[in-house]
Amino acid sequence: MMLKALALSLAATLVGGTSSFAQTAPVDDGSSYYRAAQADLTHRLSVKQNVKKARNVIMFVGDGMGTSTTTAARILAGQMRGVDGESYVLTMDGLPYTGLVKTYAHDSQVADSAPTATALLAGVKTRNGVIGLDHRATPSLCKDAADKNVVSLIELAEAQGRATGIVTTTRITHATPAAGYAHTPERDWEDDSELTDEAKASGCVDIARQLVEWNFGDGMEVVLGGGRRNFMPNTSADPEYATVKGKRKDGRDLIKAWQKRYKRGSYVWDAKGFAALDPKGQGPVLGLFEPDHMQYELDRAKTGSGEPSLAEMTRFAISRVQSHPNGFVLLVEGGRIDHAHHAGQAGRALADTVAFDDAVRAALSMVDPEETLIIVTADHSHGLTISGYPARNNPILDIVKDGDGKVMPAGDGKPYTTLTYATGPGAKPDGARDDISEVHTDDPDYRQQALIPARSAAHAGEDVAVRAVGPFAHLLQGTIEQNLIFHVILHASQITAKNP
Template sequence: MSLRLFALIAFLAGIAAIFMTEKEPVVKRAPDNYYLAAKADLEKIIARQPNTRTAKNIILFVGDGMSIPTVTAARILDGQRRGIDGESNSLAFETLLPYVALSKTYTHDAQVADSAPTATAMVSGVKSVNGTIGVDQHVTAGNCASQKGTEVTTIFELAEKAGLSTGIVSTARITHATPAAAYAKTAGRDWEVDRNLPGPAKAAGCKDIAAQLIEWPAGNGFEVILGGGRSYFLPKEVADPEAEGKTGARADGRNLVEEWQRKYNDAAYVWNKAQFDEIDPAKTGHVLGLFERGHMQYEAKRAQDKAGEPSLVEMTAKAIDLLSKNKDGFVLLVEAGRIDHAHHDGKAGLALLDTLALDEAVKAAYAKVNPEETLIILTADHSHVFSIAGYPKRGNPILGLAGYGLDGKPYTTLGYLNGPGARANEARADLNGVDTTALDYRQQALVPIYAETHAGDDVAVFAQGPSAHLFQGVIEQNMIFHVMAHASGILEKAGVESPSAK
């Protein structure tokens, strides 16, 4: 290579190096809003300090069947109903209860649980058998004789022994699985009234769940009992005060309401909204409220009730007013029981409205207590086969249409794997012209069965207050009891070492 050619190549290489090292011009952009929001959230988490105080009060909220998709859909619906972005919206409990875990809901004998053993797990600390309440894994479902020796101790029984006040609130029958887990011991969750007890169970001495509530031997009984299921407490000879032509359901002639009233000299029994509103917590020590013959109304239909019934928010607030009179504290269970029933019926809109009612109840409870001394937990007992699917655009109505199937027919964003929304041996219905946003609309399902089923996926646990930081990661559902017991020191206060150890 000639010297002249070599010099030319070196010169050109130098010029290229200059251009290659020259920096690209910087394009100035406004700060990204997602970036800034996430950074602010991180700073809040870093600043959060665990509360290691002893919990004076415990409030356990249970959204029956409130799966994670239910929470997500309710969050979006809440925002859309308020005219704001639903996807980035937050429900009250998602901000007030900052500690979150996932709860494994399987039972001792089943991949997919029913509400009875899951509620037992949460309030007693043990996993049990589907179809049973207040007993451990050694029971045989439906066999009364197998109950003996399997009974477990609930946090409510411990609380009464320790001198705390106790209460149960539900929009379902107060004898239904979740509220019944606070007090009942039974091999049959359906034994809510005496006429449902099989002959062998009666012969073996088993008692129906309604009778067990009235005869509950712990302390001086629940200070607050609010929910549905009135017919199970009245004999068939007594007319129902609200439902014309209807009577009680008991075949044994017992009037459990009157029996309960005779136990106390500071008690109030109420069955409608007006009576409920007249309760003066300062003058009332015990309250029994039974607002429906069966389950209470869905939140979306509560205003249609003939005699009127209080909302979940109102019942929660009244319960706290009554229980807070005890200087030693209280334990309260609040169940939004009808989320589950709406899902079973394939009606997502009703389920989401009841979820939003539960959200309001959590917000009301938080405002009424000292959150620094109150452990508040919100969870679900099990999931449902409910999904959010398709590729709907941001802001699309959550109860609306998501797209079209290969059959050329539209489908909704929300749907079910099974349930009454499916048609046996029939083509899928055409949703063109159908108002799928109506709260009573029944979403389509894949497998036709009479009632949609539970699902086996994990559910969320939200918490705040003393020991709430212990809810982290993926936990067994029965750990919820153990966190409550640890936070409150209830075992020591009650003088009990290990109530459910066998």
């Protein structure tokens, strides 16, 4: 079937075993739905609110992971396991508390990752493009940014004696991870080569340098992601790709600066180095596994010197911090879900969502939810749609077919896929659609068709989900403002919001 190619690519990402609630086959009699609902009701009635102090906090952020993405990923994950995808249950689906989150920014109906990450990690809404500053900041203007800083959850936790860490599949200087430690009116100032003359004259510091010079507590225990080039001078060749060089124009090697500052620390850049680390060891760890973003999950084993999966990085991070006497706070981002959507490649986006869910499952297997608050959410949605009337069990990446396997054409007589985009590179300027009858729409490189032509598919502004388990997770129900999540975390963990 048309899902075969993606099945082979994705097989390595799917950990054995399924959720205890997953269907092993489509329901086959009229009473099955009734019995399943009764069992679900019994389970929900047994859930008791946990009002203990949260010793630990893990926030999972699926970048661009809107509800259509999780629905399609759920179906894909089930179909990859040979079971009924529609009734399958992702790990995140099994968390007991769920709410809807409003993601608008201070100045925009549809937000980017900078203000949404700031809302999640610092408790305020701000403007598109702005990280770690409140809404009074002017995007891309340095001179009036200094007194607009808002303190992040990672900063507060570190200053108050907890272990902290950030894990991401993007550049570690990208918007979502940067919101844990950086303060800048321009999310693109990831290294000094991106700073404007005004920014330099007014004293703004690039995001990579802010990470290395970060001055809260004894520093983060674990920092894992991509983005080596933002820490390397433009005269230095990358250790993995000989033709790639660093980006820094100031001549500084910030990796060496980090190593000098953290003499007991360990720096790694490939799968071999990561595998050699002691999960129970001491000292901070910096892992930068690509010069740019880390690879998509479907491409992870195909290029370079290899790199760990998001689940592997999550397990390692938890292992390094879970024995800390004061507990820990971790941010884990599945950042490339968003990038695949921007490219109009739903197959890659869904594969990264499944990998993200694997990381959630890994965390749940390692911590006690009685003392650990786990939150799974998205910063914003994307314009992915699930439409048509495909038959039950139709491969989610396939064209729309009825129960007899017959193609159901659109009004122009051509077939169309279940998954499409509102905007993106899959659209043609003249509005015409290609005939995809003979196209392998399950190929990871395939770009789903879109309505409005654009170089990059746009974010979407509808509410996203938040799912939670652990102390005070029940507060994350109903329809909430995105920045409330930060305040629930502070309440549950008893981390004080006073500036350190």
